Amino acid sequence: MSATGYGWLVLAFPFAGMLITSIGWRVLPGRLPGWIASAAIGLAFLASIGMLIEIQDRPEDARALIDSAWTYATAAPDFRVDFAIFVDPLAVFMCLVVSGVSFLIHVYSVAYMGGDRGYARYFAYLNYFVFSMLLLVLAANLVILIIGWAFVGAASYLLISFWYRRTTATYAGIKAFVINVIGDVGLVIAAFLLSDKTGSLDLTAIFRRAGEVFPQDDVTLVFACIFILVGAFAKSAQLPLHTWLPDAMEGPTPVSALIHAATMVTAGVYLIARMHPLFELAPTAADVGAIIGTATLLFAATVALAVTDLKRIIAYSTISQIGYMVLGVSVAAYSAGMFHLMTHAFFKALLFMGAGSVIGAMAGIQDVDRMGGFRKAMPFTFVTFTCGALALAAFPLTSGFFSKDDILAFTINRGGGYWVLAIVGYIAAGLTAFYAFRMVFRVFYGDPVPEARELEEGHLAHHDPANPMTGEAEDTDIGFPGPEHHIAERDWPMKAAMGPLAVLALIAGVVQVPGVSDAVENFLEPSFADSRFADTAPTVGAEWVGLVVGGLISIAAIGVAFRFYLRLPGTTDRLRERFSGVHTFLVHKWYFDELYDAVFVRPAATAGSFGRRVIETDFVQGVIVGGASGVVRTGTSFARAIQTGYLRAYALLVLLGVAGLGLYFLLTSS
């Protein structure tokens, strides 16, 4: 089968899985929907491997294939949009990462979501999400890409609000959807600008003609690229459109792992990498991307130091790591950025799975202040979570070590002002290592909390079901989390998903060790062969210098965390008292939510209530409707007055009428 044939299969399997689980939810018993959905994604992963093999067989300059199923729309005689897929090394790479990580997360969910009343619905949503993501990745033109882009946002909304009776979850879903739509609009405007100038929506045609149509740093192109960035920043939760991602943690934990860490939020990174010919023609826009990526990675790393909700720490860590990727693809370190996307998908999904297991052991509580000492009670979770934390901290020789420092080495190599960005990146890398081990030390070390002791004795803790954010009491019926809690130690599917990811988080770096193996770079090379910066890659020596610096920073930061949390517990309390202003600032996440509330939400709410009170009630109801009906009411009041309802009045009128007629005939006859 050809590579594009496999490409269609990659799309077909999740779509079929979605249909089966969503239509058969009533008849499929027990955990069957979960297994069907997992099998669908597993088959998509196999098809991705088929695509990989097929495409590697082709000569290097013929690895970009387009296959069209049908013509989706035609406008002018030479302007048409096909339902077409574009298979090239970048798309294959993304398909492999998305379907591979999704498969493991599906398997994890089979156990983790057990007992939830919305089991089949959950897997239908999850398959729908994977289908949308693969559609986005394989799209050959901007229309299909935007369709996949919007589908992904919709799937994210559905899954964040999965527990739809939980008010905080539905609010979070709405927030995510609104911010995602801002990004969709940006992308649509960008598509319009590009098709207006180049006369096509096909990605390859746009790239081919862009060089002829646009001069270097053309204003229209810069604006188009900025709008692409708006789309990418909304989806990838970069400043200033990041506020939805921490709230998206209201969804089930595997959803956080899949959508809000491993795959969907990296769509923005993929988009920038995919559009790299345009960004290279518009360096101003690329610099905007690099600066915002750097600002985001520092901002999110500082917030992750202060928040106490376990899932939100990882969420801010995600924002920060995606900042690294955005920085990478914006400074033309494409393969480094995509490599970090892959390793991040492994270790971040793993961290979320570990967090899900811990939250299961805490019976739904997510606050790290109430956790501690789970090391003995949950050995498997402890080991795998630590593997993930090591990779996140870029500990030497783990996967994150090679990928993150690859990006920073490339940034330094660009020289000039990029130095500053790289230094900020290294500072944030230190913070990253610190907060990664803050989680490990606070959750797994220290005195065991009652839940941990109970688990050591063989009982899983149970609390009355409640919303972890507000403490509101809940039941376990449909629309709320199910009655059962699951931990990796007791459910083999969760173990089966976390084990491979832990191994990958540790060793996946070997595929791209500078000077030893450059598998990712060589594989992606055909996609980025046209890059003007292909020659500016750092030398092997420079990369190793960067790796050593990054490794030292990581070890030092882990040492600091060790000292703060294990050697001298209470240090952080003293620091918090000493710098209470800074702490409050960080706990409030730099007051972004408050700012948006004051600038956008409140004025909109005020305008809305003004419209309802004054325009709707007083003007529309009062003047327009009331005026028209008032005229009729006054005009007919005479007619109504005749209808007294009194029998004798009618009798009088009849009599008067008859008398009048009689009088008339008498007068006329004489």
Add this chain to the structure above:
Amino acid sequence: MDVVWFLVLSAFIFCIGAAGVMTRRNPLVVLLCLELMLNGGNLALVAFSRMNGGQAGQVFALIVMVIAACEVVIGLGIIVAMYRNRLPIDVDEMSELRG
């Protein structure tokens, strides 16, 4: 005897009936007054028939009596239904047709 006297009496009876229908509130009395109006009409019909020497007026008077009987049946039926439903026996209270 001149027909005028009959007609004057008939008009008198009819006016008593009409005034009763318009002023009284008890439906029973209203029905009685309706009978008066109909019989005033009958008297005029019979008087004209005697004056003209034909039989048509007599026949009309008989038909009016039949109609009066029907009307009494229905009217009394309504009044009994009102009484059974414990509605007030008062025509002014039944003014749902007010605009």
